[in-house]
Amino acid sequence: MSLTIYDQPLSSRLLIGSALYPSPLVMKQAILASGAQVVTLSLKRQNPAALAGETIWQYIQECVAQNQGFLLPNTAGCKTAKEAVTLARMSREIFATDWIKLEVIGDDYNLQPDPFELLSAAETLLKDGFKVLPYCTDDLVLCQRLYDLGCRVIMPWASPIGTGKGLMNPYNLETIRLRLPDATLILDAGIGKPSDACLAMEMGYDGILLNSAVALADNPVQMARAFAQSIEAGSLGYVAGIMQPRQTAHPSTPTLDTPFWHQPGGQ
Amino acid sequence: MMQIFINGQPFALEDDFSVTAALMLFLTPEQQKTSFAVALNGEFLARENYPDTELNNRDALDVLFPIQGG
Numbered sequence: 638m639s640l641t642i643y644d645q646p647l648s649s650r651l652l653i654g655s656a657l658y659p660s661p662l663v664m665k666q667a668i669l670a671s672g673a674q675v676v677t678l679s680l681k682r683q684n685p686a687a688l689a690g691e692t693i694w695q696y697i698q699e700c701v702a703q704n705q706g707f708l709l710p711n712t713a714g715c716k717t718a719k720e721a722v723t724l725a726r727m728s729r730e731i732f733a734t735d736w737i738k739l740e741v742i743g744d745d746y747n748l749q750p751d752p753f754e755l756l757s758a759a760e761t762l763l764k765d766g767f768k769v770l771p772y773c774t775d776d777l778v779l780c781q782r783l784y785d786l787g788c789r790v791i792m793p794w795a796s797p798i799g800t801g802k803g804l805m806n807p808y809n810l811e812t813i814r815l816r817l818p819d820a821t822l823i824l825d826a827g828i829g830k831p832s833d834a835c836l837a838m839e840m841g842y843d844g845i846l847l848n849s850a851v852a853l854a855d856n857p858v859q860m861a862r863a864f865a866q867s868i869e870a871g872s873l874g875y876v877a878g879i880m881q882p883r884q885t886a887h888p889s890t891p892t893l894d895t896p897f898w899h900q901p902g903g904q
Numbered sequence: 905m906m907q908i909f910i911n912g913q914p915f916a917l918e919d920d921f922s923v924t925a926a927l928m929l930f931l932t933p934e935q936q937k938t939s940f941a942v943a944l945n946g947e948f949l950a951r952e953n954y955p956d957t958e959l960n961n962r963d964a965l966d967v968l969f970p971i972q973g974g
Binding site for chain 2: 654655656657658664677678679680681682683691693694697710711713719720722723724726727728730731732798799848849
């Protein structure tokens with residue numbers, strides 16, 4: 638099984654963030670333990686004397702090289718299409734990749750994407766040759782519009798960034814899967830525990846992007862492994878074909894010819 | 905003289921300063937060797953254009969570096 642992002646096959650269906658870890662070393666160990674080939678990162682202003690980010694950058698590069706992976710810069714913090722486009726172009730120069738996790742935030746409290754600015758930015762970036770991975774809400778029409786624009790990957794949220802609330806609206810997520818069968822769907826943001834990721838994979842999602850759930854765990858390295866296994870299990874379960882729930886009980890063990898008097902004809 | 909802003913900080917510079925020259929003033933020698941990208945007045949400025957881009961009064965440069973992200 639593999640995940641494909643704009644024709645690039647990947648062996649892992651987990652995409653992982655590089656923020657919020659207790660230390661750069663734990664970040665590196667957790668990313669390696671996750672097996673994720675795609676690592677997200679960002680750009681930020683920095684004071685002239687500060688070089689702390691350089692260590693992180695080196696570690697991320699080492700992780701990506703070791704997992705034979707890819708960088709996925711994001712446009713975190715952008716609130717307009719113009720800001721996001723500028724940041725994407727800056728990211729492309731530094732990181733030498735056309736991939737961009739497009740974030741355009743419309744609400745400071747929920748960090749909810751602004752759908753209108755998001756569409757505008759996606760349109761500009763796609764024309765500019767970017768391979769856009771838009772972070773969006775679980776709104777079917779928005780996802781459809783992004784797909785129609787040319788986004789081959791769509792990344793609806795499970796719940797607001799960093800909340801760990803899991804799948805807020807499974808109905809919406811299932812509907813998006815059913816209505817966009819050819820899109821690569823990656824559930825992004827709000828995942829709290831491995832079972833959340835497993836559930837999304839059982840719905841037929843193609844991958845999971847997460848950060849806080851691993852970085853803020855008591856043991857991030859162990860949690861990274863847990864997510865890798867839950868995503869694998871959920872994906873395998875989806876491919877294997879999950880049985881339909883039934884309203885009435887059915888015995889799992891055949892009762893015919895067993896020596897019990899409850900059988901038809903018994904006493 | 906003109907005033908420009910680099911990452912929000914005001915700098916007084918002589919006229920006819922290029923982006924390359926301004927960055928040499930702003931960045932430490934160690935930082936000049938690291939990865940960074942530049943926006944001029946909110947628009948991406950490609951690295952190959954730094955030497956030929958002259959700064960004007962009240963211009964704003966943003967110099968961004970890689971950091972962790974989710």
